[in-house]
Amino acid sequence: MLRNLIPTAVTCLALGIGAIAHAADKHGHDHKPQHGGLIAEAADLDFELVAKTDSLTLYVAHDGKPVATAGAKGTATVVAGSEKIAATFEPAGSNTLVAKGSFKMGVGVRVAVAVTLAGKPEAKLNFRLK
Known part of the structure; x- marks a missing residue:
């Protein structure tokens, strides 16, 4: 059961980090x-x-x-x-x-x-x- 949770946790973490980075880009900073x-x-x-x-x-x-x-x-x-x-x-x-x-x-x-x-x-x- 734990083996099934690890890939899911890694995927959720990766998606969460991507969403945070994407939100920062939309914060209005034009570099x-x-x-x-x-x-x-x-x-x-x-x-x-x-x-x-x-x-x-x-x-x-x-x-x-x-x-x-x-x-x-x-x-x-x-x-x-x-x-x-x-x-x-x-x-x-x-x-x-x-x-x-x-x-x-x-x-x-x-x-x-x-x-x-x-x-x-x-x-x-x-x-x-x-």
Whole structure:
């Protein structure tokens, strides 16, 4: 009798996990880049980094809706090989932070970001350029 229950229990468990994962996908999170950048999630927020040789732009959203960046503070460290370049983000629009500078771009370049939005815990993000 126990032999008959084990496959049934495993099947129920697998279906339950699949249903939970499916429900999470329908929760409203759209992890597709809206600005052609890379997406990372932290502190219950979605961050999209658009990296260019002269600027780093960070868009902030929650469940697909823009999150205000007024009063936000942030830093970025761009790591290209053995070279590290530090930058400071400044609010630049309703849900946007921008860091200006001269940055190396290319496959494998890493960008470590730390951002604090008003009333939110610090978000630490890591992006790897493609």
